[in-house]
Amino acid sequence: MIIIDGKEFSKKILEEISNEQKEIVERKNLRPAGLAVIIVGENPASQVYVRNKTRACEKVGFYSETIKLEENISENDLIKKIEELNENDKIDGILVQLPLPKRIDELKVINSIKPEKDVDGFSNVNVGKMVIGDESGFLSCTPYGIMQLLEGYDIDVNGKDVVVVGRSNIVGKPMAMMLIQKGATVQVCNSRTKDLSKKLKKADIIVVAVGVPRMIKATDVKEGVVVIDVGINRVDGKLCGDVDYEDVAQKASYITPVPGGVGPMTIASLIKNTFISYQRKIY
Known part of the structure; x- marks a missing residue:
């Protein structure tokens, strides 16, 4: 089992942007x-x-x-x-x-x-561009961060069966569309989906964003599954995700922790989008 370290991965992204920003300000x-x-x-x-x-x-x-x-x-x-x-x-x-x-x-x-300043990627224009694969728009930061993590850890989504649990405009819906753009077969579920466990067991990759603490258990997933946990919940004063991490990690090939998984990548993606907007204006 490999832990997908969003904290370290985001540091690399921010460091690259910092170096490039410094060069632009100082040298140019x-x-x-x-x-x-x-x-x-x-x-x-x-x-x-x-x-x-x-x-x-x-x-x-x-x-x-x-x-x-x-x-x-x-x-x-x-x-x-x-x-x-x-x-x-x-x-x-x-x-x-x-x-x-x-x-x-x-x-x-x-x-x-x-739209050119909507670095959260939530406006109708940018959502529309995402749906049709127009890369001139900005992608919603959390799913964009997840796509960067999957690519960075060489997890190919093309042809894979993916279950996205959560249908929000911020995570679930754009996540599904980004995965579809990369060739995944995607099923969008939610916390009230009938026979959710049965659907999860067929998934090669699971992305969970419903806000229900430790909802996904090891009995819900198959061996070797990739698990991306977007949930941030506070239980007994401690943060936890929508996935029962200790339980599911025993069967997962890759898994994100909470905290330190997806969260830092959301901010890194926001900074990246802002830098792209900036570059488009100065060059």
């Missing part, structure tokens, strides 16, 4: 890449994610802005702030930390970001 005398992160309200989990993204920007030498807005901000005022950032030449990527307050239309807000 150009501005650094810029990322703006908008956070609405005081959600503790969102604040942690935003801090991690800001730190990643610092590591690679990016310019970053964290824009903290009150919980009661209107949808129109939020969109106005995004429109200002759309026209700000120092900013190459704009990210709105989700979730937003329920009274705000998340899709409307996301689609107010210029």
